[in-house]
Amino acid sequence: MLPLLWPLARPGDEFEKKLTTSLAGTKDDLIPWQQTQQTFEDLRAQKVPADVRILKDRVHLFDIYRDNNDNEGWKTVRDGYDFLFEHAA
Helix, strand or coil: CCCCCEEECCCCCCCHHCCEEEEEEEECCCCHHHHHHHHHHHHHCCCCCCEEEEEECCCCHHCCCCCCCCCCCHHHHHHHHHHHHHHHH
């Protein structure tokens, strides 16, 4: 059974139509980045305003670890927030 917070877990419910942004790393050993990408595509197919950002060589919860010298992790998190702020009603 899918968790109730998963945007596609409750078909027919307006919950699934909510603005969504997803972040993933290609070295995530808990949730494969391909699953995150597929969820994004499924949401978009249902006309849900959605965004996805996949970071190369980053692990699960990459945003809580000290970032590499490039600060790409934090830039990605900020970009995700920017998407939400731009599309929020």
